Amino acid sequence: MIRRVFYPCLISLVFISAFLCSSIPEPVIALTLTLDTQFDTDFSYRRHDDLSRTTEKILMDSLVAIRDHRMDVALHRMETLIKAHPEFRLAQLIYGDLLLSKDRPITGIGNYPGAPLDDVIGLREEARQRFKHHLSFPGSAAFPEYIVRLPGDLVWVVVVDISKSRLYLYENHGKGIYLRGDYYVSVGKNGSPKRFEGDKKTPIGVYATTNSIPLETLPDRYGVGAFPINYPNEWDKQLGRTGDGIWIHGVPKDTYSRTPRASDGCIAVANTDLLSMKDILATPNTPVILAKGISWIEPEEVVARRDRFEERFNxxxxxxxxxxxxxxxxxxxxDFQNGVQDYTSWLRHKRRVNAGKRYIQVRVSNLSIFGYPGERNMLVVTFDQDYRSDNFGSRSKKRQYWRQEKAPHTNDGVWRIVYENVL
Structure with missing residues (x-):
């Protein structure tokens, strides 16, 4: 039996029809772009049938039916959705509007005495974010700018667009990287970027998962799991940013999703979606890129950016x-720092160390390159380093932050290292 919990007039059918004035794209198609050593521009695509059966697909089918004035079809689809997820407040909200539309026109959003204004605003924004994504997501036509190079041993990458309330899950498999998941998320109440403890903002930057919180220790508000990331990272600390406890977690069991800005800075995901990613997020060092907006670029541009930078790196x-x-x-x-030395002291140290050497040999493997959100022209580069000289040898994992700086005789600037450390 359907649990009929309605929020009459919260979202008008007029609003929905206006929002869906353009065509709805096809279901999400997997995107493939070769990103390991043999990097090329060949794309391949394949449909993921499971994506076409998601909750979001049913929601969009209903909204398209509303746009086309097929109210009976929309009502049937919404009934299907709330049977599966009676706790989905947005679905209940639209279902209530559909029932009300049989008796009288819907004239406004929350246009009745005693309407909970905060709930109205939050749910309306959730609807807007979901609709905007489906109307504007480029799908197979482009690629997120922040993934520049992935090593063969790195399987998964999480990319979050805070401004669009979306999480994209990519798999590095075989000769390419595939879009495996595309989920609605909720972020910090006060937006982004996070700068200090308690500001209720979501960080911007390149992070990684660290571990998982035991489920039996979690309060219900974190849902079916919680996976911390390493905020603050090295760059955050350089900038004096404080705070901690930034997680990717679920939602209370009595709701399907939270409104776009509802967390204290974490990334909140529907429990069903989190369960599909839990093994990935529980794997330490899975990259998590948190961005306030994503530029979607052509594969040829990704290749060109990678090649230009790698020439400088080599x-x-x-x-x-x-x-x-x-x-x-x-x-x-x-402006270089390494957490201990500034440019001048580091230069003095290097001059002294290298003065007596007859040779140095440096080998690099497992190179990853990510664009750094929130910083103009910055890349974070991580690699395994095998260092050998006539009097010393070591193997380590190193991370560098490269920034493109102005330089004479060039309009493009020059890439230089602003931060470097051994992990």
């Missing part, structure tokens, strides 16, 4: 091996 490595101190220093910004 020159940095060769300059280190050359024992030419001045040439090596050119790859480091005057």
């Amino acid at each position: 020159r940095w490595r060769r300059s280190w091996e050359s024992l030419n101190h001045r040439k090596y220093a050119e790859y480091y910004s005057h």
Whole structure:
């Protein structure tokens, strides 16, 4: 039996029809772009039948029917949806409007005495975010700008567009990277970026999962799981940002989803969606990119960006091996920090260490490159480093933050390292 909990007039059919004035795209199609060593521009596509049966697909089918004035079809679809998810407040809301439309026209949003205004505003914004995504998501036509290169041993990447309330899950498999999931999410009450403890904002940057919180210790408001990320990261600490406890977690069991800005800074995902990702999020060091807006770019542009930067990166490595101190220093910004030394003290240290060496050999493997959201022209680069010289050898995982800086005789600027550390 359907639990008929209605919010009459919260979202008008007039509003829905106006919002869906343009055509609805086809169900999400998997996107493939080769991102490992043999990087090319070949795309391949395949439909994911499971995506076409998601809750969001049913919701969109209903809204398209409303737009086309097929109210009986819309009502049937919404009945199907709330049978499956009676706790889905937005679905109940639209279902209530459909029932009311049989007796009288809907003249406004929440246009009745005693309407809970905060709920009206939040649910309306949830509807708007979901609709806007389906109307504007480029699907198979483009690729998120922040994924530049993935190593072969890195399987999953999470990309969150805070401004659109969406989470995209990508799998690095075989010769390409595939879009495996596309989910609605809720973020911090006060938006982004996070700067200090208690500001109820969601961070902007490149992060990674750390572990999972035991389910038996979680209050109900975190739903079916919680997976912390490593905020603040190295760059956040350099900028003096504070706070912690940023998680990707579920929602209370009596609701299907939360309104777009409802958390204290975390990423809140519907429990059904979180369950589909839990093993991925529980894997430490899964990249999580949190962005306030995503530029979707053509695969050829991704290739060109990667190739231009990797040429600079390889020159940095060769300059280190050359024992030419001045040439090596050119790859480091005057703003450079490593958590212990600034540019001047680091330069002095390097000059002293390298003075007595006869040779240096540096090998790099498992290179990953991500664009850094919220920072103009910045890349975060992580790799395994095998260092050898005549008097010392080491293996380590290194992370560098590269920034494109103005330089003479070029309009494009020059990539230099502003932060570097061993993980």
